[in-house]
Amino acid sequence: MIRGIRGxxxxxxxxxxxxxxxxxxxxxxMIKxxxxxxxxxxxxxMTVTDDLDATFPAKALRAIEGWTYVPVMCMREIPVPNSLEKCIxxxxxVETDVSQEKIQHVYLEGAISLRPDLASK
Structure with missing residues (x-):
């Protein structure tokens, strides 16, 4: 099964x-x-809000051992008025046998406000 894991x-x-x-x-x-x-x-x-342009966050994935060949792309988040700032x-x-409700989505720092229902899992 193919599943999406958010963070x-x-x-x-x-x-x-x-x-x-x-x-x-x-x-x-997310990996752990x-x-x-x-x-x-x-x-x-990966997406970033308009106020983040100092680097490509994909560089962080490339620094993790074993992730060299995983395709990764960075994009801009839709600039919705009053949305969360400075957010990645x-x-x-991923291919997984884990059921959708058992996927562990990860929300950290100020991003917890995006999905408090999932951040507390």
Whole structure:
């Protein structure tokens, strides 16, 4: 079965080091909580809000051992008025036998407000 695993995190400012550090933290948490093997990942899509342009968050994934060949793409989030600022979102498309309700989506820092119902799982 193919499933999507969501994650999001916020940063305090538009700084390349902070963006990569936060993205790495988010990705590692998603990988650990869902026992993800990169060989079973079809793609990773990352979005950032308009106020984050200091670096590509995909660099954080490339720094994780074993993830060299996983396709990853960075995009801009839709700039909805009054939406959460300085936010990095991730969608991993993975092959898994885990049921949809058992997938562990990860929301950290200010991004908990996006899905508090899932962040507390």
């Amino acid at each position: 999001a995190i916020t940063v305090e400012e538009n700084d390349s080091h902070l963006i990569l550090e936060a993205t790495s933290k988010l990705l590692k948490d 909580k869902n026992n993800i093997n990169p060989e079973r990942v079809a793609q990773v899509i 979102r991730v969608m991993m498309t």
